[in-house]
Each structure stands twice: as structure tokens, then as C-alpha cells.
Amino acid sequence: MFGPLGISLAPQVRxxxxxxRWIKPFANWYVNLSGYRKMGLRYDDLLVEERDDVxxxxxxxxxxxxxxxxxxxxxxxxxxxxHANLPKEQWIKPEEDIRYLRPHVEEVVKExxxxxVWDAISVERRK
Incomplete structure (x- = not known):
């Protein structure tokens, strides 16, 4: 639910x-409304780059x-x-809109x- 990229209910919905069945049509509608695929961008292109982990x-x-x-x-x-969208043949299709950056961000957060954890370890001398 809480990931490095924010709160997500996607695992529970899936x-x-x-x-x-109820949420998928609204999700598709919202993605089409946002228009980033019409500009030739993928979802991970929209991540805020100013974050250190990104x-x-x-x-x-x-x-x-x-x-x-x-x-x-x-x-x-x-x-x-x-002030125009790309031609329709250049739009990103839903099957092409893969999360290419998310695995890297999750790996950075895990590291x-x-x-x-390792920095918080306190070492004590045996007596």
C-alpha cells in the first residue's frame, strides 16, 4: 500500500x-483524459525528478x-x-506504457x- 512512489491501492484492487471490473473503466478514462500518451510520454516520465531517489x-x-x-x-x-498532440500512430499504446523506472526507484529505496539499518547498529565490546 505504501511504496516509494506514494500510496497505492492497486494491489488490493487487482x-x-x-x-x-468496476474501477478499470474509470482508470482507463482518467489515463485518456490526462493526455500524456497523446504527447508520446510514458507514466514513469511524469515522476518528479527532483526527488533524490528518482x-x-x-x-x-x-x-x-x-x-x-x-x-x-x-x-x-x-x-x-x-499546441497539438502527436499523430495518432505515434501515441503510446497501453501495452507500451510499461513502468521502466519504478523497479530502479524501489531498488534505491530498499538500499x-x-x-x-546498518548505520544504526551499535557494536559493543565483549567483556
Missing amino acids: ASKTLT QRALGRLTERENYDRTFRFKRASQASVL DNERK
Whole structure:
């Protein structure tokens, strides 16, 4: 429920077929309304980059993932300057909108938590 990227009820919703059936249409409607796919962006492109854990996760992207991310931002900014969405064939399809950055952010948070545990250990001398 509480993850490094905020509160999420998605695991509970996915666990219930009834909730999924009721909420999925609203979720799809909301994603279409937000319009980031029409600009050629993925969901993880919208994460706040000023956060320290996101910055470190961005440093862990492969060269190809980093290039693709930069290309998506340049294409979206050009579409924004022109005040128009991309052509429909260039929109991000739902099956292409994968969470490429989330695993890296979760890994960074786990490492930070582990570091806190190890830093809090007190060593005592045996008598």
C-alpha cells in the first residue's frame, strides 16, 4: 500500500475481480483524459525528478532507456510548442506504457533502508 512512489491501492484492487471490473473503466478514462500518451510520454516520465531517489534511479537506466526517455521528452516538448498532440500512430499504446523506472526507484529505496539499518547498529565490546 505504501511504496516509494506514494500510496497505492492497486494491489488490493487487482486482487479483487469485482473491484477491478468496476474501477478499470474509470482508470482507463482518467489515463485518456490526462493526455500524456497523446504527447508520446510514458507514466514513469511524469515522476518528479527532483526527488533524490528518482535522480539516483535515473542514473541506473541503460543507455538505450536514457536515449528513449530523452527522445520522448523532446518530441513532447515540440508537440507542446505547436499546441497539438502527436499523430495518432505515434501515441503510446497501453501495452507500451510499461513502468521502466519504478523497479530502479524501489531498488534505491530498499538500499537506503538497508543502509539506515546498518548505520544504526551499535557494536559493543565483549567483556
